[in-house]
């Protein structure tokens with residue numbers, strides 16, 4: 376198996392373009408809504424967001440909150456709040472949490488319009504832009520806010536198109552296409568966390584590297600899930616073969632001479648992708 380592929384400087388050309396496009400349109404935006412994955416509240420953030428949004432007001436949406444370990448994720452929420460951020464938790468797929476976004480925009484606009492009033496300016500509606508790294512639920516949230524399905528959920532190219540504005544209510548307009556930004560891999564841990572949540576794909580890291588990372592995290596933080604889902608008590612690098620053999624046998628993946636590491640690894644990734652494993656948060660403060 377290939378354990379040493381570490382070309383994590385992958386950064387597709389169109390992501391540079393999107394970053395530039397967002398910088399160009401930001402002057403027309405009042406509020407930026409940054410969507411992140413609640414299971415990785417550090418790794419799924421855009422590191423240089425401040426540079427991109429250039430002083431605009433922003434809201435952080437902790438999306439996929441239904442899939443996270445709330446006790447850990449709440450610590451991140453407290454941290455970001457203590458740093459002055461506005462934070463909302465959201466399950467964009469299965470709930471009406473999008474209404475919290477509308478409420479927060481409304482109260483921010485009251486603040487903005489009070490300042491405008493003091494300057495003798497007329498009140499304005501908030502023009503909002505949703506941004507975030509891939510697969511955090513931006514399209515799902517946009518579709519909920521707009522009230523119909525205008526964006527395909529799932530695979531799509533990472534390019535912001537023209538500024539098409541949709542009315543949400545009397546306070547809020549929304550750019551109907553998300554700004555899709557690429558994370559910066561501050562270190563291997565961040566890249567592996569992103570890959571575990573299918574935010575970056577297997578072309579950046581091998582499927583085996585990602586699966587091992589998931590097993591390590593489960594072993595360190597969620598041993599009961601490791602036991603119940605994969606039948607192992609503890610993962611250690613010294614016992615890779617034994618662990619993969621146990622999983623292979625328990626999941627009826629045939630062993631022809633040697634364990635099929637790729638197949639077992641794909642199965643482990645799919646447990647997260649298909650939400651068979653929930654209540655996990657991989658980033659720790």
Ligand code: G4P
Pocket residue numbers: 438439440441442465466467468469507508509510511512513514515516527528529530553650
């Ligand atoms: P993106 O625009 O940021 O790339 O993300 P998108 O909305 O396409 O959502 C990516 C996947 O995450 C979708 O699943 C979507 O249904 C799911 N999702 C979005 N928000 C939430 C949430 O708050 N909780 C949970 N549990 N899932 C969420 P998919 O498998 O790609 O599509 P589908 O199964 O919905 O058809």
